[in-house]
Amino acid sequence: xxxxxxxxxxxxxxxxxxxxxxxxxxxxxxxxxxxxxxxxxxxxxxxxxxxxxxxxxxxxxxxxxxxxxxxxxxxxxxxxxxxxxxxxxxxxxxxxxxxxxxxxxxxxxxxxxxxxxxxxxxxxxxxxxxxxxxxxxxxxxxxxxxxxxxxxxxxxxxxxxxxxxxxxxxxxxxxxxxxxxxxxxxxxxxxxxxxxxxxxxxxxxxxxx
Numbered sequence: 001x002x003x004x005x006x007x008x009x010x011x012x013x014x015x016x017x018x019x020x021x022x023x024x025x026x027x028x029x030x031x032x033x034x035x036x037x038x039x040x041x042x043x044x045x046x047x048x049x050x051x052x053x054x055x056x057x058x059x060x061x062x063x064x065x066x067x068x069x070x071x072x073x074x075x076x077x078x079x080x081x082x083x084x085x086x087x088x089x090x091x092x093x094x095x096x097x098x099x100x101x102x103x104x105x106x107x108x109x110x111x112x113x114x115x116x117x118x119x120x121x122x123x124x125x126x127x128x129x130x131x132x133x134x135x136x137x138x139x140x141x142x143x144x145x146x147x148x149x150x151x152x153x154x155x156x157x158x159x160x161x162x163x164x165x166x167x168x169x170x171x172x173x174x175x176x177x178x179x180x181x182x183x184x185x186x187x188x189x190x191x192x193x194x195x196x197x198x199x200x201x202x203x204x205x206x207x208x209x
Contacts, residue, residue, distance in 0.1 A: 056203065067096045101116045119157070
C-alpha cells in the first residue's frame, strides 16, 4: 500500500521539524518534536552525515508529507509549476496551497490537512454553491467555500472553528464564522507561507538533476 498509515508524529521527528500533521496537539507541549527532538528508530540519536542530495531529498519529503501527497502526485505538481511563469519553487507551493483541502484547513474548518481532506471527501463543503468532494480541486481568487447546512452541526468542524483565532488566518483568505463560510481573496503569498518553513529551491535543484 502506497499510503502511509503509521504514526504521523514519526514523520515530524524524521524531518526534524513540526509539519503540523496532528492538529492542535502540535501547538502543545505534547508534540512529539518537543518531547523527543530526534529521528525515530534505534539509531535516531546517532550522528548522520548528510550529502547535498540527502538535504534536497529531505526538503522534498517535508513538503510532500505536509500536504499529504504521494510521490507521483507531488512530481506532477512540480512539472506543472515548472511550466508556469515565475519562480518554479514558489509556483509549486502556491499550487499546493490552492488545493481545496489545504484551503479548508487554512480557513479553520479543520485542525489538520488530513482532517480537512477527509471532510472534503465526505462531501461536507460547497464551492460557489456547488458540492465539491475532490481534495485536489484548485480554488481561485473570489471562490467562496462554505460548509453544507446539513454538516454545520458536526462537532469536529465547530471545535476547529472555535480554535481558529489561536492558529491564525493567512492574509489571502477571509472567514465568516457565523455563516460557516470563507472567501479566497487572492492567490497565496509566498512571503507569508512561513509555517512550516520550507526551502523550495532545494526541491527545484533535486528535480533538475
